[in-house]
Amino acid sequence: MLFRFLFKPRDPQLVIGSDVTLKYLGPSDARDFCAHIHELHYEDFRDRFNGLVSDPWLDQYIARSLNEAIVIGAYVGDHLVAVAELHTGGQISQGEGESAFSVASDWRRKGLGTILVKALLRAASENEISEIIVETGSQNHAMKALARKFGAKMQFSSDQSVGRINVADGLRLAARDRTHRKFPSVPLPAPEMTSAAVTMN
Ligand SMILES: CC(C)(COP(=O)(O)OP(=O)(O)OC[C@H]1O[C@@H](n2cnc3c(N)ncnc32)[C@H](O)[C@@H]1OP(=O)(O)O)[C@@H](O)C(=O)NCCC(=O)NCCS
Numbered sequence: 001m002l003f004r005f006l007f008k009p010r011d012p013q014l015v016i017g018s019d020v021t022l023k024y025l026g027p028s029d030a031r032d033f034c035a036h037i038h039e040l041h042y043e044d045f046r047d048r049f050n051g052l053v054s055d056p057w058l059d060q061y062i063a064r065s066l067n068e069a070i071v072i073g074a075y076v077g078d079h080l081v082a083v084a085e086l087h088t089g090g091q092i093s094q095g096e097g098e099s100a101f102s103v104a105s106d107w108r109r110k111g112l113g114t115i116l117v118k119a120l121l122r123a124a125s126e127n128e129i130s131e132i133i134v135e136t137g138s139q140n141h142a143m144k145a146l147a148r149k150f151g152a153k154m155q156f157s158s159d160q161s162v163g164r165i166n167v168a169d170g171l172r173l174a175a176r177d178r179t180h181r182k183f184p185s186v187p188l189p190a191p192e193m194t195s196a197a198v199t200m201n
Helices: 002-006 027-039 042-049 055-068 112-126 141-149 167-176
Strands: 020-024 070-076 079-087 096-103 131-137 155-157 160-166
Touching: 020 112, 027 055, 027 070, 027 079, 042 096, 055 079, 070 112, 079 112, 096 112, 112 131, 112 141, 112 167, 131 141, 131 167, 141 160, 160 167
Parallel strands: 096 131
Antiparallel strands: 020 070, 070 079, 079 096, 131 160, 155 160
């Protein structure tokens, strides 16, 4: 697995435009999700999973996420370029959701992470989740910056940095944020969430 994403060509020519669409991902999107994860450059893959993981583990993780979590994908055409996940249940307290984000390495720092947090905040509020937990490596400056933008106070814990985004506060900050304010919303309901919609700002 390692060699599949170690030496990816970098293409800085991409620009976010009106051709980026958001949709909820379900089990039928496993192949896209898997391809997106394998496209991450080595450091981004490591940051996403806090280390390296095996292909079987990854396949199980993706299947579980797509079956159980709220997963929002950003597409350019038919290419999945970014994913946000919100996991609930199990060890996670009621009213809270644990988040995870991955933006294709060539698409970083163009506002996609911000767009996905906004979409996830909306999805959280529609699903009675009042706090989004963000946990990442303490050296992950990108994720910490993204979480802070929406009000999280990141705290150092062991080698991890953990913070919480209050959904109501985050939505207020999202409404004020100017990043891609005119970005089109393309809400598509997940099968089990027929009334849910992803809208920006
Ligand atoms: C973390 C991640 C999702 C951010 O996505 P992104 O699309 O680059 O984020 P944005 O472009 O919306 O940037 C959000 C904010 O973070 C800041 N930021 C982004 N990368 C940064 C970096 N490397 N260092 C410092 N700040 C950074 C941006 O400047 C922006 O702040 P601003 O709006 O005030 O200018 C992305 O870098 C990623 O997928 N990383 C690999 C996987 C990972 O680490 N996931 C998190 C653990 S689950």
